Amino acid sequence: MSNDHGDEPHELRVSKIRSGTVIDHVRGGQALNVLAILGIDGSEGEEVSIGMNVPSDRLARKDIVKVEGRELSQDEVDVLSLIAPDATINIVRDYEVVEKHRVERPDIVEGVLSCPNRNCITTGDEPVTSGFEVLEEAVRCSYCGTIVREEIASLIDTA
Ligand code: CTP
Ligand code: ZN
Numbered sequence: 001m002s003n004d005h006g007d008e009p010h011e012l013r014v015s016k017i018r019s020g021t022v023i024d025h026v027r028g029g030q031a032l033n034v035l036a037i038l039g040i041d042g043s044e045g046e047e048v049s050i051g052m053n054v055p056s057d058r059l060a061r062k063d064i065v066k067v068e069g070r071e072l073s074q075d076e077v078d079v080l081s082l083i084a085p086d087a088t089i090n091i092v093r094d095y096e097v098v099e100k101h102r103v104e105r106p107d108i109v110e111g112v113l114s115c116p117n118r119n120c121i122t123t124g125d126e127p128v129t130s131g132f133e134v135l136e137e138a139v140r141c142s143y144c145g146t147i148v149r150e151e152i153a154s155l156i157d158t159a
Contacts, residue, residue, distance in 0.1 A: 014051045020068040022090040022097075023080065028053050030083050031063035033153035037079050038067065059086060079112050081105045082139065082152050105134050113139065113155040120144040130157070 026034055031050050040046055047068035056062040071091055072080075080087060081103035091099040110131045115122050121143050122130040131142035138149040148155060 013054060014049045014064060014066060016095060017049070017066045017068050017092050018095055019093045020047075020066065020070050020091075021072055022088075022092060023065045023067070023072075023084070024062070024088045024090060025056065025058055025086045026063040026065060026084040027059065027086065028061035028063055030153075031065055033083050034063070034065045034080060036153060037083070037156055038065075038070075038072070038076060040067070075112065077103055078106045078109055079156065082109070082134065108133055108142065109139070112157055113152070114157045115141045115144060115146055116148060116155060117141065117144050117146045120146065 023034055029052075031052050035041075035048070035050075040048055049066040051062075051064040053061045054064060072089065077089060080089075082105070084103065085105060087103045089099075089101055089103060090097045108131055111129045113132050114130055115132075117123065120141060122128045122141070128143070132139040132155075133142055135147075138147050139152055139155075140147045
């Protein structure tokens, strides 16, 4: 029998979590960028399981990130939607999925990406909050028009 876990009936590939968030249907290869967006760096106390390039019905291959003891902010979900547009956010409490929703791509993201153009007003000395319009497969700086397609994750302002 085929299902989206890519694990049954033979095995469970990544164990279930007790309470926290499962970010499922992440585009294959994006799991490490998901960790970067969530600021997960392997510090003590962070309990995280990752599956990479797991077979999936909906995507050719998917990544999955399970974070114990944490629910995500809307800002974090907005940024995740840029690199994982098909992701499902599952909130787990007491081993049960109590909430499930698809990420939605916002029209604009403010203050979370930094423009790669060094001459952009948002990267100068005067503090100007960055702003990007979200396109189909890219983001565009609202100030200088710079378009970034492939390397969106590298713009994430983790400071
Ligand atoms: N999950 C988990 N720990 C739990 C409950 C669920 O890690 N205690 C994971 C499952 O392994 C799955 C995801 O959360 O990857 C969603 O769980 P569920 O809704 O039960 O699975 P599906 O119905 O297959 O989800 P979807 O329809 O979104 O593919
Ligand atoms: Zn710019």
